[in-house]
Amino acid sequence: MTPLLHLSGLTKAYPGVVANDNVGFEIAPGEVHALLGENGAGKSTLVKMIYGLVRPDSGEMRLHGQVFAPHEPREARASGVAMVFQHFSLFEALSVAENIALGMDDAPETDALSDEIRSVSKKYGLTLDPDRMVGDLSAGERQRVEIVRCLLQNPKLLVMDEPTSVLTPQEVDVLFETLRRLRDEGTSILYISHKLEEIRTICDNATILRLGKVVGTCVPAEETSRTMAEMMVGTELKSPTKRPYKPGRVLLDVKNLQLPSKDPFGTSLRDVSFSLHAGEVLGVAGVAGNGQDELLLALSGEELTEDAAITLKGIAIGSKGPNHRRLQGLLAAPEERLGHAAAPDMSLTENALLTGHARQRLTNKGFVKWQATENFARAIIQRFDVRTPGASHAAKSLSGGNLQKFVIGREIMQRPDVLVVNQPTWGVDASAAAFIREALLELAEQGAGVLVISQDLDELMEISDTFAVLAEGRLSRVRSASGVTIEEIGLLMGGTEVDHAAA
Amino acid sequence: MLRLEARPEPSRAMVMLTPIIAVIATMIAGGILFAFLGNNPFTAIRIIFWDPLFNDMVASYTRPQLLVKAAPLILMAIGLSFGFRANVWNIGAEGQFIMGAVIGGGTALALYPLESPLVFPLIIIMGGLGGFLWAMIPAILKIRFNANEILVSLMLVYVAAQFLAAMVTGPMKSPVGMGFPVSRNFNEYQSAFNAELLSNTGLHFGVLVMMAVVIVGYIFLTRHIFGFQIRVSGQSARASKFAGVNPHTTVALCLGISGALAGLAGLFEVTGPAGKLSTNFPLGYGFTAIIVAFLGRLHPIGILLAGLLMALTYIGGELAQFQMSIPAAAIQVFQGMLLFFLLGVDILVNFRLRWDSKSKEAH
Known part of the structure; x- marks a missing residue:
């Protein structure tokens, strides 16, 4: 049988890096094919070539046996290739139908489109009301908008980039059900993910990329997550060893924290209360957009609250700004690396100064001690194995994983009493992620309290001592992390229409 | 095919080179413009760039003018550059320049004919204060109501020009000016006159202040946490908030500093080279200073050049x-x-030009 898509010898070089080097594999009709690889392995370049966003330097693609060389996404779509991006491109103030119409090359009338949306969403079990505003939808529902938009064009190949990173476990099940139906109808799916368990569940075959080259193929069902991860990374993984947790004294005490959101589509924090002890890793789970960003801002001091709402080592600090809190020992690392945790065009030395100047005493009467600052940056680079030619290079020139190691390292090197991190390993390759988790555990072992906000449940299960769920701005009761089941967590996260999914 | 390709990080060489490329491109395009006007482009370019400094026929007059013209531009551009780095867009330096001249010069006129060594320092302070307060209007409106400082500061230029006109036709009109809308001439008032300190150099007190501001500006920008915070604010509002910078303070400081320096420039200009307040006093230095700030890469030494x-x-x-x-x-x-x-050429800092052969594109 002719493969649906056949890639051979695809090469694409950027200045200083060969993103894809002689990449080739094929996807059969009705196959769910996984594309696996660390960050920077060349997955997104490859997918962009298939979708017509980037043109290969050399090599050939064939679709249904015909030469396939799309100049732009429109051409790729016309040939039956559709893509669901990791980051949605939706207008929050428009309805579902309007958003879908905007993304189509030849959109029908609104009424006809709404009917089509209803029938497609029913057929594939993707509950979606065409008249609702996208701003009111959960991340999972927004993804359905993107998927339905693709399905309306009857794709032969559906490319999905990290589709589950924003979903609750129940939403993941719904998505997989949809993907299986599509597969059974003969649609091929190219599935990109870091999450190896998912790939084992849903994918028929996998191609593994490392540093732009195909380093292996496998049948995921016959592998373990560990063997696949090792193929991806090229070395053996060391998994963090968790020590028994003995709660120490209370370091951070949050009581009835309220924070109304200033953003109309943001989430207000309501009555958030918890205590964090010395040596404790508290994992906060939740689907994106349920108040994670707001919780980090309230704790870092970027948003101020009533003084009494946040107490650090017995001192009320709710109304104090970030540098005051840093001096007192409360440090934070936000989710967005470029533009929040770090200034993109500034050097690593300058970025070390960004949060380090107060606590590391990098200034003298306001004058910056650049030599000391550079030494601090170098120390972070060395201890956290940040791959960069030097501290004078711009933050944005680093890969995601390396910058994340720098950002987390910058806070840990300041020996915080309490560290708050949001999505510490988001979009970071497996070895950097393992390194960061290990560093967080080590910090807790030394007696600090660590609050980890994450959407990655496997990560939270791996490192947390205690556990809570943030849903719609409310934090659940904090419980011990041992013995929590994925189902319980999913239910706490809420927002999933489990019954519809079964229909 | 020529195409642009993103650089992994900004090119430092290009940061230095682009102003030079821009000057050369301006000479070429300007030369073409002059040729269209029927002039010899080479002569025109020589007269503009060479003669004022090195032609013996005119240089004795034009050379001192260099410092006289450059001082207010540099003084204002340094102030503006801090704001521009922090994304605080004070477009109204011209208005603050005028208000500095009116308030500082007006103070001198009010004190006339009192001769005292304290007069000059006092009017300098008043001049700076005039520009500062005028710039505080957009600052407060921005902080309180999030009003766009570009529009407010620009509109206030025209208000300031009207205010100046009202003053020189009214209370500040010279009693010996034969009814013309001009103020008394400051060179008649010893204590307030901003005289040339060394003859035939153009060096007046404002030039010394300008030089001091270049040095202090350089130190603050590169060595002080304040300069760092300004730079962070310009790169990312979220990152600067995370760094503990209060955005309102940044707005007030940037507008305040640029306003005060523009006010000083106005005061030195009116009491020295211009010599009197009149409706012809504003020459657009405040707007040209914006060009100077960017041409100098928002860096004090670059701005000096x-x-x-x-x-x-x-x-x-x-x-x-x-x-x-x-x-x-x-x-x-x-x-x-x-x-x-x-x-235009600024794009070369973040991008590089690449020449692609057509054959690769076509399959």
């Missing part, structure tokens, strides 16, 4: 008008080109 260059085009432009009858508007276009080309 850019201010001297811009002053040269002013003086050379006047020479070209005088000697070749090139219209004043053509000279302004020439100066505008400089900013245009600079902003």
